[in-house]
Amino acid sequence: MRLILASNSPRRRQLLSDLGLAYEVRLKDVDESFPAHLQRAEVAEYLAAHKASAYRADLQADEVLLTADTIVCLDEQVLNKPEDDEDAVRMLTLLQSRAHDVYTGVCLLTGDGREVVFSDQTRVHFRVLSEAEIRHYVRQYRPLDKAGAYGAQDWIGLVAVTRLEGSYFNVMGLPVHRVWEELSKLAGDLLPG
Template identity: 80%
Template sequence: MPLSAPDTASLSSPARPRLVLASNSPRRRQLLTELGLTYEIRLREVDESFPPHLVRAEVAEYLAAHKASAYAPDLAPDELVITADTIVCLDDDVLNKPANEAEAVQMLQRLQGRAHDVYTGVCLLHGDGRRVVFSDQTRVYFRALSLAEIDHYVRQYQPLDKAGAYGAQDWIGMVAVTRLEGSYFNVMGLPLHRVWEELEKLGAVGVE
């Protein structure tokens, strides 16, 4: 009796979910693009306050998961949304986005000459209900800066959309950051090595 041909449909890999980036950050868009991923941007207003008892990585993970929950009701079964939140911690103080230039200057004055920690929390929420929440930490060392250098950076680069009032990829990162312990991309807003690893587990990425 001849063997029947295998059912190619049953042997084919399941379709990868469509990626949705729920972030207005140009840095995160750049990083996912450079990773070779295709994605759609979706934006909505989400409250970024957090319970006061949370500290460090707990804050970043809470905010990432909270953002993802806002997209859950409209997520199709074949979609996967990526949300993230980056915070800067000086000891246990969370330095989020500055409200104005004066606050940006104050934050940078606190950071100069010291080491601080950057945490990025990430939530991957699949339309089928699977959810992964994780975070990554990078320790950043700043040299001592003059007030003139801080003022120049704040005036010229307007870092009001950045946690801790600075971007490592900006001028200040070039002249002030002396050492990093951990992922540079984590400081930019996405720990790409962890994002790729977790997306791969969910069947959302891969190489051929």
Template identity: 80%
Template structure:
């Protein structure tokens, strides 16, 4: 029986994968998330997803499919990583408010047989203008310090600030499930294959 392994601590990715109806197990490792400075946007997300997968390569056996992912937020050409503290989160959200930005999620599927599929998805997110009071409320009550760009679209700020999306909402949450499912089906992982 093939085994799907999710290498992510993200509760959102876990829930999205569970919602697909596919059984999976979770494996976690600390992996360096630095990337070459010349990479931009989707290239960064894909590089990080593939880099994470390489840390598990020697643990996979035939029949395994490992899924790794990385989500980044880009405002113009500038990448907004996870904030370092609450003030950094406030600073990021002040930059995003009233503007559009892009969310890229890179995904790597690596099989125990050595096959590797790397891809990314892009979603354009439009934020309405927010007051600093609203932003500070969100940061203090929802503590988005583990999220790229200092926000979660599924949180309070998504309800009050996101006015429009061009692309997949689930991509903004951290996993472009439509594309993940299609690629998993090609590898023999789909609900009809269970």
């Protein structure tokens, strides 16, 4: 089996490489809107499965596709990728001094039609941040491609995250422990060792 990653995320690429997995990247533009009635983990799983459906017809019998989507939830509010710098500042202002949940939905789809969809959740605690710190982060690190307007592996993760409950890698965009577990069931010959 060959692994296909349908993601432009350098973090997801690095995490798969760190697992020792060989993969090919394939990209398509896929609409990332979701039905309003979905909540929290449902949104992340829906988006991952929706992305996978765009590749279904192109998969070969010996391929396994991996798609993922990460969202940040503050209470019941979903914070996806910010639209611009001011939206990023708004999101980070909401998150500072609060705990929030990060969900990453993952879809594994094989060329013969088998599909596994799952998600993982991590609770993230932020300390109080000044407006100057928030604006510095947005200006210097340009988090417009990140759910909730931040990357835990960036400067803001170093200075703002006080505690995590769950997987750090899930916050980075891929719950690698679950990916490994599900890939071993679905396509064990992909895994080293």
